[in-house]
Amino acid sequence: MLKDLLTAAPPVLAVAERFAAEEMAPNAAAWERERRYPRDAFARAAAAGLCGLFVPREAGGLDISCQERIALWEVMARADFGFTFSLVVHTAFAAAIARNGSAAQRDRYVPAMMSGDCLGAFLLTEKQSGSDAAGILTRAVQDGADWRIDGAKTWVTNAASADLLHVYAQTDPEAGWRGIAAFLVQADDPGVIREEPYFMLGGHSMGVGGFRFDGAKVPADRMLFPPGEGFKAALGGITIARIVVPAMCAGMLQAAVDQATAALTGRRAFGRDLADFQGLQWRLADVATDLHAIRCMAADAARRVDAGEDAQIAAAHVKKFAPARALEGLAACMQMMGADGLKQDNPLPRHLAAAKLAQYMDGSSEIQNRVLARHLLGRG
């Protein structure tokens, strides 16, 4: 259905489908088993042209729409949620520099990010401040012509291998969110310490981990957003992220429906095909309804973004709805497959873990309810 919504770039979708089938699907189980960030796959994604998706055309990118984005991320997440999210973060960062950076920043980083020589990461969350992102404690203090950064960041997608870090830091604690600025920090800058990637429930192909900054020196010309603009920039990209993650949930749910359908038609019990049992038929139909609902909600929110309308509420609805329905639908499809659904060579256990991760990423389910309730009650 989403393919029909595409207007401009079917070749990009075809490239993504092929990349998912040839590079991701055959390797994703090993990435998870080895808890490995697949830097080799990132290089191949760049070679396939998948790292400049949102960079403006004049800077060599494809500048695809939000409706096109969700179709593309959906087909890739069908193969692997983790690596798809790695690309989501990287490509959004490349576009942010291309659109907001100085000429020197653009020239230095955007081509390298598009060619796969430089992997990007977004560092907002800290141990004491996740949902309440304005409460970050990482400090940036002016030191002559440089900034000195001290603090620690947690839950950084791509941390395992990232070269360029989009670091949010407080320049003036008295100013609250208005004091937050964003810097381009290189992972090899003195004072930057990469920590061991996390051992999580799943999703290891997104290479999540942490960084510490121990007097990291960052030249003044590497400030991407000044104080006052930093926090607004961080929140600015979040609406699209809250539409993209649900589209990725739809991809995983489609994989589950496909697997369950094959299982029900390929196995007999009590002298009948499993597909003849009405209880199983209805469960499968319920999952398909949830999948359709997620796609419709994500498409509606993406259309609003493309039309320049406020999509915040539509995004909050689908970001709350999709991971929860994906969790339940994936579990239901695994149940329909019998014990075979539990084997790790099957993608559904991997997808089930990823659906749980999706309930936190880019704002937890509770934070979506907070957005929705404040809007309903006029406290937004």
Ligand SMILES: Cc1cc2nc3c(=O)[nH]c(=O)nc-3n(C[C@H](O)[C@H](O)[C@H](O)COP(=O)(O)OP(=O)(O)OC[C@H]3O[C@@H](n4cnc5c(N)ncnc54)[C@H](O)[C@@H]3O)c2cc1C
């Ligand atoms: C796989 C993964 C990848 C991530 N990647 C990145 C990344 O690349 N960069 C980055 O900066 N961050 C990243 N994050 C962090 C993510 O944005 C945070 O996990 C999220 O914002 C929630 O913060 P927290 O985990 O600190 O939970 P907390 O904010 O500590 O919340 C704890 C619980 O309280 C609930 N809660 C909090 N406030 C309220 C409230 N007002 N009302 C009701 N309930 C509330 C939360 O929903 C949650 O259930 C990632 C997270 C995950 C899981």
